[in-house]
Amino acid sequence: MEARQISHHVFFILLAATVRSQVNPEMCRYPLGMTGGQIEDEDISASSQWSESTAARFGRLDLDNGDGDGAWCPDIMSEPDGLKEYLQVDLRSLHFITLVGTQGRHADGMGNEFAQRYRIKYSRDGSNWVGWHDRKGRQVIEGNRNAYDVVLKDLEPPIIARFVRFMPVTDHSMIVCMRVELYGCEWLDGLVSYSIPDGHQMIYRGLDVYFNDSVYDGASAERLTKGLGQLTDGTWGLDDFLHSHIYSMWPGYDYVGWSNKSFPKGYVETIFEFDHVRNFTSMKVHCNNMFSRGARMFRQASCYFRSGSDWEADPVIFRPTVDRQNQGARFITVPLGDRTASAIKCRFHFSDLWMLFSEVAFQSGSAVYNTSLTPRKSGHPTNTLPGDDPTHKVDDSNTRILIGCLVAIIAILLAIIVIILWRQVWQKMLEKASRRILDDELTARLAVQTRAFSSHHSSLSSEEGGSTSNSTYERIFPLCADYQEPSRLIRKLPEFAQSTEHLGPSTSCRALATSGSDGAPHYAEADIISLQESMDSSTYSITAVSMNLFAGTDSSMREFPRHKLTFKEKLGEGQFGEVHLCEAEGMQDFLDESIEGNNESPLLVAVKTLREDANKNARNDFLKEIRIMSRLRDPNIVRLLAVCVDTDPLCMITEYMENGDLNQFLCSLRLKEAADEDKAEEEEKEGNSMASYSKLIGMAVQIASGMKYLSSLNFVHRDLATRNCLVGKNHTIKIADFGMSRNLYRGDYYRIQGRAVLPIRWMSWESILLGKFTMASDVWAFGVTLWEILTxxxxxxxxxxxxxxxIENTGEFFRDQGKQVYLPKPPCCPDGVYNDLMLSCWRRNAKQRPSFHDIHTQLMESLA
Structure with missing residues (x-):
């Protein structure tokens, strides 16, 4: 049995080393060497220079070594568009570039020149140049506003290039200077272009769905040639092609797709060109499979190879297993049989009316992306060798390196086997300890952290006083160590340590105190700690949720048999676990009661699992979450039904609401005018997509009721929004939060300085700037949630x-000079509800915001 487990560990390690072949834009954000010196002076050139001391080699971000005047400055700008002057960087090989940074010239106070705006051009071969533009066609990038600060701009979409030019755009009478840095990683696919037919347009129930490759940078005619685009941008399409990862883009944006009506031969022909002859292992194609709308994964792929001038006669033919049950999009791996080529021509055969692709990636030899490394801080050390660079490409043709890698893998596997055996011995010893001892240990540790944190804030409170400069906000509240001004928060540094597929760690004072050395807990994850306001001061301390949550005899949930859970669909994924939609056989009998709104068997449930490799802190947080959720009993809070904690992976089983989340439910409705509310309610009963104002307020009443219950327990939710509310039968609303995000809502979260992914559009100003999460900040989020419902x-x-x-708008709330921007009144919202309730939730002073008891009462009165 132990040998089988060891073999499974070895298999998953080898599998992890091969599946990460496609680039991840969220992790591919390494500085490429302008600051650290990996890019040589000879690889930096310019169209002109103002003087020898402002030559191209001085255009390095954050680097002023006293040699020269500290930046590149072109000759006097001759044209307003700045199309002739440029600073060029040669990366020596193709790179996937996701971020650029610019800075002006300071020169120890002697200079004050900077580029307010600029364009970017790039090339893969040094002869064909392409002008970058964003997903909405805008070419000009907003640059610096002073000569000191670094301004970082995400390239959306990212570019694949060897040569990059920065081209300042300014008034011809103005002298500009620039220092720059590029961020990304090496493009190991070697793909330099693909040729495909132009995408088609679908009309689905009166909705125009466009499947064109809108960011393609080559020639566009009936076929797209000599370029790259959405098939290589690192963004995978959602299961539902009508939705997009990119906010506000048109339906179908993430996919390139074709209808079989335009292809009499029954297949789409694609040609992929590479930088040199490669030995190909496999090709991965991300396909949509929503067959209920006529889109299905390809039936067959026939791939031909070319190393010289002619295509080889014998193709590789692959027929994937047809999935007629799961409509989820997925990667299909096409084995290429270690064939050698510099170009590949693949014919993808239709199996339905539509075929949709969102990403294509290749594996050749050992060329995989090293996205598991911890990203570096801003800039490389100046003494970093090329071999130490995490973006450096290993030459897979070098036999000695290959042998060394194999030896290293064997050594690692042996070490893993020893660790597994040693861990099993310790687990047997630890199983003898009771869970009560573990709980006492955790309680003692939290008490120590509480005293330490209270002492820390007391010292901060005693030190503050006096006036501040214009550049720093007045210290009205005691600040924790991670206080950030908006101008600092906006600088999104490329030092990400976690995947964007989960909600990142909280920046609150609470998270700082509870994180330990293993990292802060998930933002918005329900755990045993909450913030409470002290009775004698405005400081905040860490306290356990009311002791009545620990009281009683029902401290643990009943163990549900794992074999009775059947996986249906993945709902979300986090750093330490996943959430799945499952069928639970016999759950009604197991609970000896009927779950409201669900009488069928098996019962649909949501199952949150903790990965087996999660660290001790994550396991403790998971057990604490089970402990607190087991005591939450409210009609408007999602209920914890059972657990599976006898063996790994640990699981908690909660209710699943058949109508999904409230955000998507409301999106499918349309509002009925007030004069016709009776008719609207009749149409709702008949199943039509209609909603009345009273029905919407009824939903808000249920959310307020659930939050009133949580606030009575001093429980801070921290991510209240329609996406975290579930809808059951008869429009029953229940508040939920799995501590994980779905790809569908990735655009609702904003990554701040590589530390956190925060729902800033729902957060109060004090939560963003001061890191304070309280019941009052939940009230702020409720105001935004109410606005969502009424729109x-x-x-x-x-x-x-x-x-x-x-983020800048939160600074206006802090200054309180009447310049802050509020969400507008929804068209159907009465003035009284907007002015007396919604705006009161967004008051600057947290103590002046209403309680959830007051909110619930006021909403009930508005329904009367």
Missing amino acids: LCKEQPYSQLSDEQV
């Missing part, structure tokens, strides 16, 4: 503002 979630909050502008 039927047709747009994102503050949709007219960028993420950076939303």
